[in-house]
Amino acid sequence: MESLNLLTLSALCLIGTTFIYRYKAIRNKYITAVIFILTICAVVMNGFWLVCHHFTGDGVSQAVLYTLTDSLEGAEISDYILPSLFAIITCVVLNAALYLFLCKALPGGRRNKLFTVLACITGSMAVVLSPTLYQVSGSTLLNKKVDGSDFSQYYVNKIKNIEKPQYNLVYIYGESLERTYFDEKVFPDLLPDLNKQRAMSLDFSNTEQMPATDFTIAGLVASQCGLPLFKPTAFSGENAGNTFYPDSVCLGDILTKSGYETWFFQGANTHFADKDAFFRVHGIKHVWGLNESGMKDNFDVQNNWGLYDNVVLDNAWQKFSELSAAGQRFALFTLTVDTHPPKGFISPGCKKNSYQIDGQKADALSAVLCSQEDIARFVQKIQASPWAKNTIIVLSSDHLAMASTAVSIDYLNKMERRNLFFILGDTIKPAIKTQPRTTLDNGATVLELLGGEKAIGLGRSSLSEKSLSESVPDFRNKLYAWGDSIRNLWGVPDHIDRFVINAEKNTFTFDDHSYGLPLLINIKPHQVLPMTDDGSRVMSLRQSLSTLTEGEQFIWVDKCFRPGNIWRNEFALSQDWCLTQGKMGGKVTVEKVSGNHYEGNVLNDNTATDTARYRWEQSQLKIHPTNIRYASDSFKFGLEGTPNFIENMMGLSRQESWGRWSDALMAPSVLLLYNAPFPREFNLEIEAKAFGKNINAPVAVKIGDQTQYARFGKDPTKVTLHFTGDMYTRLLNIVPPAPELTREGSVLGSYLISPVRRLGVGLIEIKIVPIVNKTAAK
Template identity: 30%
Template sequence: MLALLLCAAAFVTALWRLDRGTRTLWIRLTASVSTFVFLLLSISWFIANAFTGEGVNGAVFYHLRTGFGGAGLREYATLISAFVFATTCAAALAVLVYRRKPGKQPERLSWQNGILAVALPVLCFIHPTVNATLRDFNYALYGSESLMDSALGNEEAAEPFESHYIQQEPEWQSPPRRNLVVIYAESLEQTYFDEKLFPGLITELRELQDRAVTFSNIRSVEGTGFTIAGLVASQCGLPLITTGHPNSMRGMDRFLAGATCIGDVLKTQEYTLHYLGGADLSFAGKGSFFETHGFDSVMGRQELEPLLDDPSYVSTWGLYDDFLLEQFLGRFEQLSEEDQPFGLFGLTMDTHHPSGHRSRSCEGLEYADGRNRMLNAVHCADHLLATTLKAILASPAADNTLVVLASDHLALKNDAYDLLTQGKRRNLLWLFTPDSEPKTYRQPGTTMDTSVALLRGLGADVEAFALGRNISQPKTSLFATLPEVNSQLRRWRGDYAKLWDLPEQIEALSLNSQKRTVEINDRQFQAPALIALNDGKMESIRFEFDSRQNLYQYVQEMTPDATFVWFDECSKVRALELKLPVAGLCYFAGRTNGRRVLAEVVTDTEALNAGDLRSVSGGFTTEDQNNERRQRLATLAEYGVADLRQSSIQTSLLSVGAKLSVRSSGGPKSRSLLETASQKDIMERGIQLFALTDSGTAELIAHYDLCQKNSSPSKTPGEILQSRITDNESTGHRGATYLLVAHDSPTCGAPLEPLLEGLPLTEWKDLGFRQPYIALFSPNRRSASIELSGDRYSQLRVTFSGTELVAAAHQ
């Protein structure tokens, strides 16, 4: 926060000093753009900080890439609205900076103004949002072998991953028959047990602590600070740090398939494995993770919700803990009666940031004065978790069960965060074992070390599991033995990428439009997908699900000679090959600079063999083809459509100095709008009729939607115009100019003649479903009328001017 304030003070000072001198055009532009960028960075930092309490960190990057499906975003509606409002204000302020006239001080020398102008973007670059996360962002995009590494000269300092990653089958003292029960308490870190900070907050769990083996010094390190990362760290001994490979789990069929996790180990010992959680399994790929690593049943919100007596008893994040733990305890009792060892894992939800969700059964159970909702939820969780643990520990099956209570990660920004940050923040890890005396281990460790503690608690003779270590011995954890542990963990991104076990050599690749899948060898991925190839091998695969950017933006980032297969909506893929139609699913295989490419509509299943992929990797290249394709990609990114045609027209229908920008879309996925110097109108489906006023604005005088059932306009445009001319001749309407615009579709099969007959226009007669259309006309100047229509699902964008008209049609 201090760094942000100092950076902001420097920026404001430089901007103020610059404002007092003469400012040329480039200085004004630099000041304006820098102001918007600086404000946007600051806004982003505060928004991210509201979620994480640490500004922009690894959790932010992970969820930007994997998406927010299943997240309880309703809780953040106010925050999201604030972001939109603040960004709008930032843009307005940037405009003011550009337009502001210099002060009345003596003119400063041009070189002094130049230095101040250059200082503004420099201050943007050293902004905490950039400075603290640029390295993470670089790694997230390009992996460990990146330009950033070379520039900083730190590659030699990287420890070899192989010397620390230990993956071997645990040796068992005897065949393991002990059951395993693990409850992950959402964000319930050990700091909540601090009586100085939270007197009387945790009472019932504290009574159980004397029966547990406690690890009191579990730190949070890179790639372990959010829910799915905490699950991966504690069960696989690995951080979840994203790489250039995709981690959008909605598209992946397997989650870290190349890693060995506790579920895989227990499966070899004939355990049945089960997971129950209150949140949606799709969020961050939790369901995929458990299914990949040996779990027999995986149940989240969608699977458990039908069991609710009251279907409305859900929070924004999912099921309340009293219901979840009741189901969890019931499953434990059921499994205990079966003659097979089992692992039962659960994840609570009530203590989720920012304010928690207190279960209905805790009504009347408040902490202190009851004003802090998060602490009320924690106080309730204390009661619910203690009740569940007591029931499990009192069960006859407890004599043969390892029971674990752990936090999935440290609490993120919540209503109690100011108090939490005053304490010694550590994760919670308690083990209740049938044959171990209660003890507290204070050696430093991480949640990756939890994996070893669980295996040892089940009877395995193991000192290391992946990057996890036995922290019942001093100075064994990577936290204690690896210099700059967070930096080292980040450097191994390329090694983690291999653990996703993506197919390398492509033996068979098929695209299925019915299932919307890409099948590569024995793997199946969800479309849309972008597969990068290297000499016939699969280099990476990316998805668009809730991603930080669209697949065509990834294509834009590729080098011209990079070979890839892109399977997506035809309206997007046709940016690379205009022969493709607008509707349906299409694919493109080749290079942006390649003459030999494959591009077709996929109506059912399209198979590409190894020879096809090799053929598009070679062949002739052309720079002109590359430039054309990249220009269409840029148009797709800006307007949502690929093709661009331009023409220049002059019209006398507008007075000199008047300017009007109009966009007409022939489909529902893009906006149609009208802009003047003082207004911006977004159009609804159908046909809009505007009257252009002498003041330079456009007045909407009629709207017709022929796609709406039982739509029968009371007056046609011709009748409206005739009435205006007759009734207001003295006001000058006889010579007025009118604008007719279609959005989405001018008609859904209904004839246009009854509506538009009598206007000094003709092209509307040929308009069909979802064609864009713009017409500028005057009822008394038929010869001056201007009409523009586009192909189906295309888009028109026109800027009218009294002295110049530029028209662009996009399809």
């Protein structure tokens, strides 16, 4: 409500600005430009908030901030394209209308400078009052109203391991499967199978949703670590290093140290939202997702987010049987996806696949009906197995259904909404517990059931303790007030002096903090902001470095050709690791990382900076990778840009760490146009690999009217072909025999709907070696 009020005030200020400036203000071109810029900012920011609100129901929430500053690899983005395009077009049209209203066919009448000032003030207020700025800045009134200095009194991090574990754990996260769906008056027979199981469970019916726990990765972190997902952002607005509260003790950490083998099964790409990073840091040793399943090319078992629930749960059952039969103590977590908003998906073979409400079929509710059938069958298998007696089963929602959930959200919002959390087990007595609690309490409750302690982070076991949501006044706003303290747990260090680079493991370590390579670190007086790059980031580390201001200190570990193009030309062709450090506009050093173990010190330089040098560095860092040119006698496809001797090229996909794939969707063959004709006689040296049916198949290599064939294996292969030139031909044509349609190497969207490519050969290096005729030379 607070954000909606701000949106209204911002819109009123925007309208007031335009009318005051058009009819009353004294005008000049500079003031007009300022007013127009302010109105554009207000329109765009408010439009962005409305689009986000359409999907989240909470405007620019933590879910939006987290997702937009993280990788989109594995995300299902098709449902968001049309609303986003509509919003963009609407903003463009509205800004064009504002421009015409402000600048064209001005009416006469008396004008006053005071109205000019008033227009500038109201225009500024339209921007400042935008709910987007309000939510992104985090400077909300409630932070000031609630004291956040007592965080350490409530945060529990010293947790003992389970001394004598007796039970295995199966923890099922139901995507958006909130408890509200169990209301038979509103949703009759929507959850018939799960409702029977819930009736036999220990059911916690009053599980509320807290801030920053309302999207999947946040729900996982809340239930495992007892913490909301308040994440710091780095200097470019992107997420800082993906360490996920590295010093916090979470449920997975305790289980692993207590002798449990830990598994996580899900159908989506585990890299989306950095779930894999969370698992890696917090004790989940084995992860099974779309990429690990071996089924990523079998689209018959996939929806737009990943594998169908029945496929995931069948594989989870197989692992359950395997581990149980082996007598291994284990914890098996699994996450469904078929109920993902807005409409959900129906697993093939699902018997209950159609649900009607008020006489009309509702796709989102049909997905809930089908998914609950898959979950219930999985639970029944466990309960009917020989290992049921020593297994505890937990079923919970990861979060409440989002605002974009079609149809059902209209019914849910009329009710008192709660998350799902119930427990089944041979020794569990059925009961309904109605005490107030939150998803932050889930992990602590499970831990006590397994014989451990009663608190994790801000979570308390609902078996024997009061939830902080009940014992701490105004707990929801208290979490916001604790926001800075929670972000400090993220693992962003406050200083760096010495560091170690492990080139074999591709890690950078200092003061017990470890990050993957490549890595960029912005060193501030009292804060160190690291940022890694896995190839799926919207902004590269090179571009992120360009956002630093003059004099800011940094460390950059990356392939040598990236900093080499700017600060050290002799490294411009090297694909070794290089350490670059210094300060923008000042002294910058670039050196190769020698050996697999490199120890270094932070360079401290107090000399003055040079503004002209800083501006030149900025211009170089901002050059788009495709526009980079380098001097070389060969085309090294793993480098950014192209060599100077290439005039143009077609048929190549994006640059990757090893080279570039041919892509028949861009052109039927790879065409390389050289600046100068080929020599009279020469060898063409090609290092490449092949994809799919192209492996060891003849690849046509054409120059002029000459065609020769080369064969490349799955691994890099070097081939030398002999050609003669005619002193006119400049075009090299490489024709893969059987380009295959695939989403291999996708870095945008889910694997199923991400941009496809037709891959043939992967080019690593091509070199022209002239042959000198010795007789002619004499």
